[in-house]
Amino acid sequence: MAATEIIMLDNFGWTASTNAMFTVIIVIVLAMLGILQIVDKKIGNRPDGFAAKV
Numbered sequence: 001m002a003a004t005e006i007i008m009l010d011n012f013g014w015t016a017s018t019n020a021m022f023t024v025i026i027v028i029v030l031a032m033l034g035i036l037q038i039v040d041k042k043i044g045n046r047p048d049g050f051a052a053k054v
Helices: 002-011 014-043
Strands: none
Touching: 002 014
8 A cells, every 4th residue: 555655656756755664664674673583583483494404
């Protein structure tokens, strides 16, 4: 849904708003990935199937 909003803002010529929304989305995604990495290291277990054990 956010991607659709970004495309609509870009089509209407609101490039500053488009860039701001895109930046906020990227920051939120990176923050969530960081939080998930911290939780994963703290808990220490992963479900089977994400990475093959070598």
